[in-house]
Amino acid sequence: MKLTLKLEAISQLSLSIFLYFFIFKFSWVYFLIFLFIPDLSIIGYALGNKSGAYVYNTVHNLVLPTVTFTLGLLTQNTFFLMPALILFTHIFMDRTLGYGLKYPDSFQHTHLQ
Numbered sequence: 001m002k003l004t005l006k007l008e009a010i011s012q013l014s015l016s017i018f019l020y021f022f023i024f025k026f027s028w029v030y031f032l033i034f035l036f037i038p039d040l041s042i043i044g045y046a047l048g049n050k051s052g053a054y055v056y057n058t059v060h061n062l063v064l065p066t067v068t069f070t071l072g073l074l075t076q077n078t079f080f081l082m083p084a085l086i087l088f089t090h091i092f093m094d095r096t097l098g099y100g101l102k103y104p105d106s107f108q109h110t111h112l113q
Contacts, residue, residue, distance in 0.1 A: 005112055006096060013092035020085040026078070031086060038090045045107060053102040060091055060101060 020026050044055025058064075065087040072080030094100075100110035 002112070006098075009092050009095035013089060013096050016085055016088040016092055020082075020089065024078070024081060024085070026082050026085070030082060031089075034083065034086050035090055035093075038087060042107075049106060050104040052107065053104040057101045060094065062088075062091065065091065 020031065021028075038059045041056045041059040042052070045052030065084040068080050069084035069088070072078070072082075072084055095112065098110070098112055100112035103109040103111075
């Protein structure tokens with residue numbers, strides 16, 4: 001099952017990168033600047049595991065980029081498309097590396113285990 005999840009994440013990561021650079025032709029500069037911004041959500045762990053997991057999971061779930069990407073497609077607005085694809089890329093990169101959504105008991109306890 002872990003291999004299947006990893007292959008799934010790699011394919012989603014590849015698709016998000018392909019869309020960002022080759023279909024929408026967005027900037028490498030913005031990509032590199034904003035790719036790791038979602039990792040700031042780890043600051044929530046300063047308030048404890050439960051708060052940290054909540055903040056981390058809020059930023060790292062697929063709902064926000066899906067809604068934002070859909071809104072961008074419907075309005076044909078890069079203001080929504082670019083950050084959505086960067087967040088998709090970040091999430092799928094994390095999941096490829098084994099960092100999934102967190103359970104409230106420990107940072108290391110993820111949905112990918």
